[in-house]
Amino acid sequence: MRAIGFQETGGPEVLHLVDVPRPVPGPGEVLIEVAYAGVNYGEVQHRLGDFGAPDTLTVTGLEASGRVAALGEGVGGLAVGDPVAAYLPDGGGYAEFALAPAEFTFPVGTLDLRTAGGAALVLTTAYGVLDGAVRVRPGDTVLIHAAAGGVGSAAAQIARALGVKAVYGTVSTPEKAEYALRFGYDEVFLREGFAEAVRTATGGRGVDAVLDPVGGPTRLESFEALAPFGRVAVYGEAGRHPDLTLPVLPVWKNNRTLTGYNIGDLSRRDPHLLRTHARAALELAAAGSVSIDISAVHPLHDAAEAHRAMQAGEVRGKSLLEIGG
Structure with a gap:
């Protein structure tokens, strides 16, 4: 079968179209004939080596949609x-056939396969950060960094569905700000100096929760945008900054909280909770409360270009690879 693989880490050029054996589902696994695979920054990090160097040919891809081709023992x-639609914690989505854990494989309901191709990871992450990491409550105010991205655009809508009072966002360009406003943000700010803009918008109070996949200076400044007992949730490192060393006393003295969300860790240690988040998020999408804007669809052989655009920060909304159509 055709797949996109890499044997060494590096730029988008290390991704190659390869021919690999069609996998066979084991106990508790589902074999999916892939129609679409989501393109996510986690896959860019995988290719860059942030998760370690590959020991052999590696096929990445953390989410996919398609049709069930075979079922492993014990799958009902x-x-x-x-x-x-499926979340693929071990990758493999950039291929004509992919293995998924049955517990992370979901009927798409009313979603078409194209939309579902960008749903399992993005919607689960957005819901998990809001419900699990920062535990938003009705009436809260939320700030979402990377507001024009796949998770950011979904998180704004999910936050509304969970009853938040106001949703703010930050982006890197005015064009992205205009785009992000389509998804229910009250205001979207340019990232430089955003903490002051947030305090102004909230009458000096700050926000109850910040969702940060960027890191570095953005993460540090996020603490200055918090209301009392506000929470900063870390769920990515798109800026690829060195890890921060944070003093604890300002957390105590300013009533702040730092929390985190990592879908891979959750898939290993509490798969039932991850499945709960995924099902809740997919139900919102099926009901029309959350939409996924598919802004770019690339053929499988063009995966390197999809990665280049994502790494360069050019992607708004959701990017996909079309594999089976």
């Missing part, structure tokens, strides 16, 4: 031919 509730 699904049938061959069913349209599904």
